[in-house]
Amino acid sequence: MAKIRIGQGIDFHQLTEGRDFWLGGVLVPHHKGALGHSDADVLLHAICDAMLGALSLGDIGVHFPDTDNTYKNIDSKILLARCAELIAEKGYQVVNIDSTLCLQAPKIKPYVPQMREAIAGILHLTVDDVSIKATTTEKLGFVGREEGVVALASVLLEAGV
Known part of the structure; x- marks a missing residue:
């Protein structure tokens, strides 16, 4: 029987003028971008946290602290x-990812295939192993006011690599 582990991740970033908007490893044209120490790719950060959490390895802040200039503006x-x-290194690999982006704008449907390809390529998966969904908050809260973006991810890991 295969040893499997499940992890979940969530990340939030403020949106601001004058920043590029990176989502899922893809530059998405928009008048605002996410604010952060790195490129602030909220989706990749949530996936990272899910992967690390599945094996009780902490979160991305532990491994890539925002107090370390090595990671300043780093590509996520x-x-x-x-x-x-x-x-x-712990003997695991990603089996699949299910994720959701919460943002009011822009519409990301045209960019989802590129995001899936980028993530699949990095993790040596097929695009069918990477699910990316999106939703608005119906103009409610900080997401609805376009002040921020949220990503959630669940990841299944399997031992034996």
């Missing part, structure tokens, strides 16, 4: 690849 695809290395 690098962080995702490093998280994959960390779980591989």
Whole structure:
């Protein structure tokens, strides 16, 4: 019987003028971008936290602290690849990912195939193993006012790599 572990991740970032908007490893055209120490890719951060959490390895703040200038403006695809290395060191690999983005704007449907490909490529998965959904908050709260973005991710890991 295979040894499996499930992890969940969630991340929030403020939206602000004058920043690029990276989601799922893809630059999404928008008049606002996410504010953060890295490129602030909320989806990749949630996936990283889910992967790390599945093996009780803490969160991305433990491994890539915002007090370390090494990670200033870093591409979050690098962080995702490093998280994959960390779980591989423990003998695990990602089986699949299910994720949800919560944002009022922009509409991300046109970018989801690129996001799935980017994530699948980094984690050596097929695009069918990467689910990305999106929802608005019907103009409620900080997401609805376009002040921030939220991502949630669940990840299944399997031992034996």
